[in-house]
Amino acid sequence: MEETKGRNYYVRQLMKSMSHYRFQFVMSIIVKAISMSAPFLSFYFMAQLVDFDNGVFQIKALLLFVTVLIGVIFSYLDTYVSHKMSFGIVRDLRDRCYEKIERIIPSSNHRSLGDYEKIVNGDVDVFEWFYAHILVEWIATVATIALGLAAVFYVNRLSLVICIITILLITFLPCIKTKQAEEKGYELRNYGGALNAAIIDGILGVKDILTNNYKHEYMLGLMEKSRQFDKCREKYNRSGMNEKRITELVINLSALVIVLQLVLTNGAFDLKTILLLFLFSTNIYGTLQQTLRDGTNYGFVYGAAKRVYDLLNEEEVVKDNGNIVSIEDDRQKKWNLEVKNLSFKYPDTDKNVLQDLNFDAKANEIVALVAPSGSGKTTVANLLERFWDYETGEIYINSIELRKLKISALRKYISMVPQEIYLFNMSLADNLRLAKPDATREEMINACKMANAMGFINELPDGLDTVVGERGTKLSGGQKQRIAIAQAILRNTPIMIFDEATSSLDVAKEIEINDTLQKLKKDKVVLVIAHRKATIEMADRIVSLERAV
Ligand SMILES: Nc1ncnc2c1ncn2[C@@H]1O[C@H](COP(=O)(O)OP(=O)(O)OP(=O)(O)O)[C@@H](O)[C@H]1O
Ligand SMILES: [Mg+2]
Structure with missing residues (x-):
């Protein structure tokens, strides 16, 4: 039975394409989680450092230095490991797409060369974003937030409630817009494919355009495709920008409420609380915001995935069902x-x-x-x-x-x-x-x-x-x-x-x-x-x- 190709299908395919890279994937998550949680350890030791009554100051300073160093090293490793994995997956997919194209192009009447090129080159390349950024980041962000909330719990419990409400609010918005982002992303990739096809057509046919004086008509067609693409891209970006603005507003309001709540309950800030605020603004909200911002590219990735996997699934006009692999060269019989x-x-x-x-x-x-x-x-x-x-x-x-x-x-x-x-x-x-x-x-x-x-x-x-x-x-x-x-x-x-x-x-x-x-x-x-x-x-x-x- 033919599978209904809903959203889950494409997401499953994206996961399947990673199957040879499971080890690298787990490594990426571990490395990312360490690099993202290092600041929490730094925060912990910083908080200890200001507590002059307990422990040896030099040891606490050394531990703080070590956690900062771990953060830097793992941040570098994080980029290296996740990109090595994503580039490998992209390379494999590009090979698969080319092999598929090789089987369908000789008998293909419905897609232009430029569109094929856009899939093998452009759409597949978008996957790098998914594997190196979105996927690993989402998983690591959840871990980071959990750690962050634990840190908040350690310092001030009422702030914990405000943080949870804030996190729920800023995560909710992109989630309800997922379907819209997917549709827009797919539309955008298709317009990109059509524009690419027109450009390649113009390059291949440049001599005919010149000799037949088609330049004006060709340019009009190209400009129209370019205009459609830009209009779609603008809509997509505008929707992403609106999300970003609302997220920033919610975060700022949340910070304000936390400060008010601390002033009202404590009357003044101690050093630990200041550190907590600093940690929150730079790490948890920062990480979450970055992840959600990357998530606005999810529609893009979905659109590219739909085009890539639809191509890989395209029915081949010529069925390679034969199993004979050699013809006897019967010299008696002759060819x-x-x-x-x-x-x-x-x-x-x-x-x-x-x-x-x-x-x-x-x-x-x-x-x-x-x-x-x-x-x-x-x-x-x-x-x-x-x-x-x-x-x-x-x-x-x-x-x-x-x-x-x-x-x-x-x-x-x-x-x-x-x-x-x-x-x-x-x-x-x-x-x-x-x-x-x-x-x-x-x-x-x-x-x-x-x-x-x-x-x-x-x-x-x-x-x-x-x-x-x-x-x-x-x-x-x-x-x-x-x-x-x-x-x-x-x-x-x-x-x-x-x-x-x-x-x-x-x-x-x-x-x-x-x-x-x-x-x-x-x-x-x-x-x-x-x-x-x-x-x-x-x-x-x-x-x-x-x-x-
Ligand atoms: N990919 C295609 N899709 C649809 N129709 C096609 C396709 N390729 C060729 N045709 C049509 O099939 C017919 C035969 O084309 P073919 O190229 O085999 O002719 P030919 O005898 O080799 O001609 P010529 O001597 O000009 O090379 C033509 O009418 C052509 O329009
Ligand atoms: Mg011929």
Whole structure:
């Protein structure tokens, strides 16, 4: 049964994410409690110090000094331990979010890249606040208050009643506003995500914005998102500020009542009472106020938690339910691929992109998939990689249905040169090593030669060590395609898909690469998706996709 995701669910998840850090958590509480209670011990010894009739003055002074020192040391340790724990939890969650995103992005149509980025980076980062501050602080504050009240009881019992009433009053206010804070926090994080998405869109599409003169419209949209975010943030902050003001008012009134009560009952202050007032204003009320102030960020944390755990729970379009982890490389049988009665439509659309598609491809042959633009050629490649899932029809590799294979296993056997090439902002050699981490320099050079890339690489200032810029912007479209082909050659998988892999090359270079494909096809299934005559003609077989209507 699906769990109803109310508040408790997210709070439980926040606790669960801490399960590997239980030891550090307990340590944080102990250290925090010591650092927060050290002032009470100091208070005790200070009170003793002014009592000249009892005990040795020097020993009491030394003990006072030691407690002050303990307070300082543990305050430092407190920051160190709690942050070490919270950074660890945040790192783990960031990994989990990225892994999840990796599984859902290829088949995700509903969330923008900027919003994903905001979750992995921004929302997860907010958790640091929860684990290092709010949680440990709340627990330690309760302990500190208990100790503080004991100290008050020791000095003046009537003041104890006033303190308890004050504490109840200032704790009550944020508690009744929790639900509102959660809603506002979630809203705020969502507006933040939308704003981030708009910024990332603008950065990625900056050239289109400039060439198409969209700047005005884009800026208007961005300003609107920014305005919505600020409005929401202002409401959130205003509510926090109101709480802070009321809390301060209650604390000041309470101090006044305590003073009045002491004057009325005692007539004058003794030193112990002054110390008590000092302790209360700086420690108990201070600690409580700080904790409640941090607590106003709870709505923020809740909003971030809802976004993070909703992402981690998001249903994956592609189900990785297969359990076969390897395909026998049966040399007798040779590699083969079979597509049977395959139909497919994208979610939330009503027209099939592929309808009853049937074709097969065997080792030692090049099969060209041809069809007009928008007919579903890339969709076929994406289904072979299982970036999307199909419900009607089957795809077999060496007679094993794709869905019976673990996805990570399947991808060991397939390499694809995609229609849109993405290179990382590192050297060409490093980009090539992504395809084969242990590739030697010689292997890389050979692959580049086969991909007809060595000519331009030799002309680059640092050859293979040239850094290609973000998304490979320092290379031309055709150069990027040749690097992607070299990557596929390095991977050397038994099934290779080339999706318009030579579309940006001149005819002479395309023909040379076609020659390479002819050499590559030995013992491999090679699928080429192409519009160009030269590539279609060199294929051993042509499969035409009829657009489903
Ligand atoms: N993520 C998606 N969600 C919804 N529809 C999609 C998605 N991706 C592609 N489509 C639609 O599916 C159809 C086939 O797209 P596909 O990219 O497979 O075409 P193609 O044959 O590769 O075209 P081209 O030759 O232009 O590359 C198109 O009508 C496209 O609008
Ligand atoms: Mg395509």
